[in-house]
Amino acid sequence: MVLVMPRSWSSMSDFETFLNNGGIVEPDDAMPDEYRAAVFKFIELHANSEQMGGLTERDWIPRTPGLRHKMAVIAKTQDEFGHAHLLYMVAADMGIKTRRKMIEDLYAGKSRFHNVFHYRAKTWGHQVAIAFLVDAAALASQQAVFKNCSYGPYRRILKRIISEEGFHMRLGEDRMMRIAQGTEMQREMFQQAIDDWWWPALQLFGPDSKPNDLLLRWHIKSERNEVLRDRWVQKFVPMLQSYGFTIPDPGLHFDDDADRWVAGPIDWEPLKKTFANVGPDSARRIGEASSHWESSAWVRDALATPELVST
Amino acid sequence: MSVAHQPPLDIMQLEARVHSAVSSVDDPEYPGVSIVDLGLLESIDIGTDGTAQIGLISTFSGCPALAVIADDVTAAVQALPGVSGCKVTWLSAPAWHADRVSHEARASLERKFTVAVQIGLRATTCPLCGSKTEEQSMFGPSRCRSVHTCTGCGETVEVMRG
DSSP, X not given: OOOOOOOBOSSHHHHHHHHHTTOOBXXXXXXXXXXXXXXXXXXXXXXXXXXXXXXXXXXXXXXXXXXXHHHHHHHHHHHHHHHHHHHHHHHHTTTSSOHHHHHHHHHTTOSOOOGGGGSOOOSHHHHHHIIIIIHHHHHHHHHHHHTTOSBHHHHHHHHHHHHHHHHHHHHHHHHHHHHHTSOHHHHHHHHHHHHHHHHHHHHTTOSOOOTTOHHHHTTSOOSOHHHHHHHHHHHHHHHHHHTTOOOSOTTOEEETTTTEEEXXXXXXXXXXXXXXXXXXXXXXXXXXXXXXHHHTHHHHHHHTOGGGSOO | OOGGGSOOHHHHHHHHHXXXXXXXXXXXXXXXXXXXXXXXXXXXXXXXXXXXXXXXXXXSTTOTTHHHHHHHHHHHHHTSTTOOEEEEEEOSOSOOOXXXXXXXXXXXXXXXXXXXXXXXXXXXXXXXXXXXXXXXXXXXXXXXXXEEEETTTOOEEEEEOO
């Protein structure tokens, strides 16, 4: 494959025509500033979420029951940090913030990361619910971006990330089957986890997309939030019910005419709090991440000292 | 080898079918790329009673995909008529090496996943533009991959190594 020469567009409407015709933007193209800013912000949010997700996963390495699950958690931790690393590289190439600046902003509580990482995973049941429900929600959102993403480097990285997240889903399903078919105590633990994580997982998709959503207009995302959310509800309600678990949504009902599940009204206040970094576990999460960053400063200093690093 | 030591024809045919069943299993992290093309299959032994013993090797020890791959191989092989049972074993030798990756798999990793395969100490080239890549980090999202950037087009490239 030969990469095309850097391109430029005479107006936003020319650029949008290019996007509407399936054009893919590459880093050296003279893309409009608004597009650059929107793509950057989106990738930075994704990178931050992988980074905070890796830290959450890492917390569970010593606490995970059984060697097989433990191996999977160790590998998943590496996956999440690896994804964050790749995404930070792609984001930094856009020339808005350096990688270090993005990490510093994240750990100073100045940046956003996904709502689900503002809650604490308190039991193994929570970890199973996260691997099963939350990862599925995150994967659905990423697939919707990948399907038609107009920014080339992000699209290519997403292809690999999605394959790996798909593999996490299989591990999550395996964990869910084990706990669902386990003892009464394990089932109670999982029911509690569904009660605690159902709403944050649903809120991960965000409120209904606005008609003029720029992410949709510029083919960064390809599907509306409410469509993705609804698809997730259609999949997980019957699945959890078939294992005898209940969904903590009093408004949830089956609409016979439409032949589908309809969720009750969603309270968006908790989501807004996580956006402002004042969710239930935000302070502890950011505080811990920032203390790791400080305590590992000597490693970065050593790596930046050529005479200490043999090649 | 004398004719008397050759396995009977039907066992050889079964072995060929088992081989193609194992080939139909993809790496869980690279849909569309067969584990046989990645060099994971080491041996197939078919017993006279129709049991299949599959010997696989892992790219890196501690790979989290081993259980999933073994399950997928067992399911694919057991579904074959004439197979009475299947046992998958992860062999400790020989060690996997990146030169076991077939040309087809390498092309597919490059084209579909922008992942390059490093062979020995040879410099890795960018799957997009063919320029040399530079290592940024020894480890990427998994132990069998490092992270590079392309010196030509700047693409972030993952490199499978071993």
